[in-house]
């Protein structure tokens with residue numbers, strides 16, 4: 103046999119490595135790439151042409167860079183940049199399909215060296231020399247201006263892979279938002295990344311976390327604006343971290359496509375962002391009750407014990423969760439038949455006791471030829487493929503899994519049908535989508551590889567672009583499935599990962615935190631930040647997921663949870679062993695595993711009583727929370743707000759981390775440290791009443807902190823609606839109590855009520871009570887106006903008047919004088935009376 107001669111060895115030329123780009127390395131787009139050119143950076147040069155095309159003004163530069171500016175409302179400008187004059191198809195998973203641009207008359211004016219676009223509320227000036235923009239409000243105040251402005255970099259391997267915007271950071275400009283970050287509330291001086299990441303036992307500096315929300319607020323001399331970068335690639339935000347006087351954001355691919363949202367208030371920005379990206383709909387009322395969860399309540403007898411534990415101790419609770427162990431070997435949509443032989447009987451019995459059952463679903467579908475979901479998924483091409491055309495697989499809890507392509511409308515529809523047995527037949531009331539970053543068990547690369555391909559609703563792309571919206575689209579698939587399966591029910595879905603706009607499909611919890619005081623502080627910050635970033639329906643693992651809580655920490659966390667729209671206790675628990683995890687991860691988890699229970703009665707009698715009181719307070723304040731959620735669905739007002747929302751001109755509020763605004767009129771000052779007996783609180787403008795004593799105050803105040811009380815304040819003039827405590831939200835409400843707070847002047851409050859389930863409210867079956875209070879010249883009055891056809895079930899209303907400055911001599915309800923009932927407190931009096939719910943006016947005279 104002849105041996106083929108070896109080809110002669112040809113030396114491979116060694117090319118000089120290209121210099122790293124610096125500011126001066128910017129080259130014109132027209133320069134053709136030579137073989138050794140790895141980088142190309144481009145920055146706009148002079149504008150050569152301006153034209154109106156497809157609803158936007160296009161500014162075209164000599165070197166091919168293009169900017170499209172569209173005005174979607176007087177206060178919403180959209181800017182899209184292309185480095186080479188080519189725009190990708192206009193598509194977004196973040197923007198609410200229900201968003202309709204307003205018809206705005208916009209003037210384009212050409213001036214010396216610049217173009218001006220004016221919507222009335224907002225003006226943008228585009229420089230002819232270099233395409234830099236400046237935003238002005240109607241009083242000609244500069245709100246925001248480009249520093250270096252737009253630039254883009256491309257490499258041979260990745261194409262355009264750094265689409266960048268640099269803006270000036272004004273002196274004393276402060277920044278909020280960005281959704282998921284665990285650091286202090288003011289983002290100034292820090293930098294961040296957005297890439298949905300499984301972050302077990304994350305800390306204050308961990309970044310990125312589970313969600314990607316590329317939206318921030320800026321407050322510049324008391325005037326607010328917002329920037330939403332609608333780009334699902336990995337994105338980066340830098341709020342002058344190097345003290346260079348610049349802020350910067352950039353995306354690792356796609357398009358530099360951002361929305362500029364005009365305030366002038368922070369709350370205006372919040373509402374405008376909600377207008378663009380949508381809100382969660384009104385949840386079923388049980389979803390706002392207290393929820394008990396653990397990894398895992400297993401088997402069914404243990405679930406029943408937990409349920410009985412609540413009812414025996416008369417501790418209110420509306421939902422019990424089943425973590426992954428209810429499944430057969432972590433196969434989604436199946437049951438462990440040994441541990442849960444009759445799931446329907448369990449769910450029915452729990453419902454009979456007033457509990458809803460919530461179960462977990464993961465996106466990873468176990469590779470197992472005998473598992474129907476996997477088989478069907480394969481047969482019907484439901485899973486993600488790699489660019490080589492094979493089904494992408496990676497290990498999660500059940501071992502190697504395939505992952506549905508939720509960006510394919512057919513897959514979404516298929517996924518929705520998989521819930522039929524759980525949701526319709528067995529009666530599971532809500533679902534919990536976990537691991538949907540998507541997370542996979544790989545120590546370094548915690549998700550699917552970049553070469554995994556996604557349908558992306560007909561605009562195919564790699565995982566680099568689809569990673570951040572994977573969880574959001576899983577939630578959309580589940581949500582749309584629930585709507586199809588039981589259109590008469592309000593769905594409840596809780597998710598770990600999401601992206602901007604994902605608030606339309608799920609509530610959010612903040613992932614795997616730890617049982618320590620620092621994590622209680624982080625929980626507080628994260629929920630404030632999530633709420634102002636579109637996700638009002640949020641909460642944390644109360645008590646901490648990893649590690650052991652102790653009584654005081656648990657109770658203080660529960661008290662904070664009273665003011666988080668999702669109030670759920672969750673912890674790793676005994677069942678977790680780290681089994682199934684790669685050895686390196688199991689080792690990491692080991693010290694954090696805990697064996698102590700985390701039910702409200704797990705810490706001894708003293709703490710049980712305090713935990714019970716905290717949960718009862720939640721049920722008392724449900725009308726306040728429900729009304730805040732209603733307002734949120736109506737106009738996007740966040741349920742929780744950073745204190746700067748109360749007065750953007752007060753710099754003392756900018757760096758507040760602990761205290762926050764809740765609903766219409768409450769200011770919450772949670773206890774986030776051990777052994778606190780007295781707490782100093784800085785109150786924003788106006789007078790506030792300390793809820794527990796009725797004591798009015800303003801500015802800097804100190805309150806005595808009792809173990810059973812979370813400090814909170816009520817705005818003067820407010821009407822605070824309170825229900826009696828109940829064991830669950832299905833129980834009847836016998837009476838409504840209104841705490842009415844004196845103010846010299848006017849104030850308005852709202853109470854929204856409906857059936858708490860279904861959609862009859864959309865056809866008028868709701869009750870909206872508008873309360874107007876007015877105090878002047880020794881008198882005070884409360885007017886009630888009702889809208890809607892629904893009449894709440896209670897037949898009595900009790901009113902407490904708090905803070906009337908003198909002795910009340912006379913009181914009349916709807917013109918009829920009634921005897922005054924005075925309740926003497928230590929240094930003041932409360933005045934109380936009972937009325938029929940339909941009263942119109944109450945007057946007090948001093």
Ligand code: GLC
Pocket residue numbers: 396397425426462536537598613614672673674
């Ligand atoms: C993830 C979730 C956690 C859950 C666990 C087991 O770590 O974040 O909440 O208990 O998986 O399913």
